[in-house]
Amino acid sequence: MRVATFNVWNNNDTWAMRKEAIINEIIRINADVIALQEVPCLQEIKFISKQVGINHYHFMQYQGEEEGLAILSKYPLEKISITNDVLNQCAQRVIVDLAGLNIGITNVHLNWKSVSTRETEIMEVINWISKSNSSDYELLCGDFNSIPNISSIYNFLVGEVSLNKIDTSWVDLGQSLKSPTLDFINNSWLHNRDNLNTIRVPVRFDWILLKSCYPKKEPKLSKIEVFANKTTSLHQFLPSDHYGVYIDLSF
Numbered sequence: 730m731r732v733a734t735f736n737v738w739n740n741n742d743t744w745a746m747r748k749e750a751i752i753n754e755i756i757r758i759n760a761d762v763i764a765l766q767e768v769p770c771l772q773e774i775k776f777i778s779k780q781v782g783i784n785h786y787h788f789m790q791y792q793g794e795e796e797g798l799a800i801l802s803k804y805p806l807e808k809i810s811i812t813n814d815v816l817n818q819c820a821q822r823v824i825v826d827l828a829g830l831n832i833g834i835t836n837v838h839l840n841w842k843s844v845s846t847r848e849t850e851i852m853e854v855i856n857w858i859s860k861s862n863s864s865d866y867e868l869l870c871g872d873f874n875s876i877p878n879i880s881s882i883y884n885f886l887v888g889e890v891s892l893n894k895i896d897t898s899w900v901d902l903g904q905s906l907k908s909p910t911l912d913f914i915n916n917s918w919l920h921n922r923d924n925l926n927t928i929r930v931p932v933r934f935d936w937i938l939l940k941s942c943y944p945k946k947e948p949k950l951s952k953i954e955v956f957a958n959k960t961t962s963l964h965q966f967l968p969s970d971h972y973g974v975y976i977d978l979s980f
Contacts, residue, residue, distance in 0.1 A: 730827060730980065733760040734870040734935055735957060735973030736838070736910075738918070739767040739796050748773075750968040752780045754957045755801070758975050762802045762825055764836035766872045770795040777801070789821040797821075798836050798871075809861070815853040824863055830980055833864035837871035844881065847874060848892055851882050855897050858940070866948065866980065867940035869899060872971065876932050877901065886938060898941040902976050903933065908955040910935040910972045915958075918970040935974050952977040 737751050738744075755763060755777070768774050771788050778786045783801045787808045790797040798821040800806065807824040811817070821836045835858055840846040851873075858867055875882040884890045888898040909931030913919050939948070958972040 730762070730832070730978050731758070731760045731975055732834070732868060732870065732937060732978065733758055733763040733956070733973055733975035734766075734836070734872075734937055735763060736766040736872045736935060736969060736971035737768060738969040738971060739769045740970075741769075743918070744769060747966070747968050748777075750961075750964040750966070751957070752777055753961070753963070754968050754973070755781045758956050758973075760801075760975055761804065762800065762834060763975075764821075764834065764870050765799040765801070766836070766838040768797055768799045771797075774799040774801075787821065787823055789817075792817050798838060800834065800836055807863075811857065813853065813857075815850055816857060819850045820854045820857065822857065822861075824861075827980065830866065831864045832980075833858065833861055833867040835867070835869045835871075837869065837873065839872070839874050839882065841874040847882050848885075851885065852892055852895055855886075855895065859897075865945075866942055868937060869940070870935075870937040870974075872935050874934055876934070877904070877936070883936075888941075899938040900941065900947075902937045902939055902950055902978075903953055903974055906933065906953055906955065906974070908958070908972070909933050910955060910974060911970070912958070912972065916967055916970060916972075918967060935971060937974060937976050939978075949979040950976060951979060 785802040788799045809822040825832045885892045886899045912931040913929045953976045956973045957968045
């Protein structure tokens with residue numbers, strides 16, 4: 730099973746020119762399930778779904794906005810909805826039926842401005858997931874706007890610290906990945922954004938995690954790569970201000 734996450738960057742000035750490149754990358758990596766962040770609107774995910782030939786999709790619109798989160802899947806989806814002021818701004822959840830296995834997939838885009846807000850959001854997300862009794866395995870992916878091994882969000886998820894006396898345990902499937910996903914040096918879309926590329930080093934904000942499933946047998950991770958990080962002969966620009974990440978798992 731190939732699972733991917735990709736922040737496609739909702740920027741009105743450049744969306745029209747980048748959309749074809751985004752579609753081409755989604756087709757190229759051929760993921761079974763791909764979680765997308767910053768999707769401009771429902772109409773755009775319908776168009777992308779049709780262009781990439783993936784029939785199953787779920788779009789969650791942020792409260793009061795057209796933008797939202799989307800999941801495309803080659804497998805049927807059970808959509809899990811919730812009315813929650815926090816979750817409806819940052820998280821989307823589905824169950825994928827994979828040959829009789831129920832795989833829970835939660836797609837997040839945490840707040841970029843405030844650590845405190847991100848902590849509140851991730852605790853709500855973990856609480857939501859913990860209440861699910863219908864999954865055999867759980868994956869958590871998206872744009873966490875946090876740095877691995879340093880942020881409270883990351884250390885909470887991998888079980889190094891507690892937040893508000895809550896404990897959890899996830900495995901960062903990209904922990905061996907050396908490539909950044911927010912590349913202030915090489916991604917030209919970031920070069921004119923408040924000169925951030927001159928004062929910051931590249932970071933990996935986009936993660937895919939597996940919830941600890943002991944005593945069940947853990948799936949095998951056979952591949953992990955960054956994508957949408959190169960220009961092509963057809964497009965002399967990158968698809969987004971983020972790079973995507975995909976993994977291959979065998980259950």
